[in-house]
Amino acid sequence: MSNTEYRITKKGQVTLPKAIREHLGVREGDEVWFEIRADGQVVVRRHMSDAARRDAIEQVRNSADANTGMTTDEYLRFTRGEDWPSADPADYPGRFPGRRGSAA
Structure with a gap:
């Protein structure tokens, strides 16, 4: 990203430029948050509200079910090799979209 001067109103x-x-x-x-460092640099960071953070966590929490057809608990058991006769996704058709053994 190139350095450019910007005028203050x-x-x-x-x-903030589009690229930033x-x-x-x-x-x-x-x-956004601004942090002024000891060396004089100013750092700009995106601020995520508590509600946005909860929404993001909930999306991740629900993604196992949406992507694999498994609940989060089932997916974790599967990745750990617990309670499953096979760790091969081909043995679970339709559970892993886009992967070997999937219906998609």
Whole structure:
């Protein structure tokens, strides 16, 4: 990313360039944090609210069921080799979309 100068408005605002917004994964209405380091550098970080963090965790928590047809507990048992006669996905048709032995 190249260095470019940006003008501060009367209200003390600067528009974050598109490349920086995309890099941070932020859009209108999102919050960012600014950290001033001892060496004078300013670091901009995306802030994730507690609600957004809970939503992200819930998406991950539910992803095992959505991607494999297994509950999270079943998937963890499978990856650990517990309670399953085989660790080969081919033995569980339809449980692993896009992989060997899948229905997809």
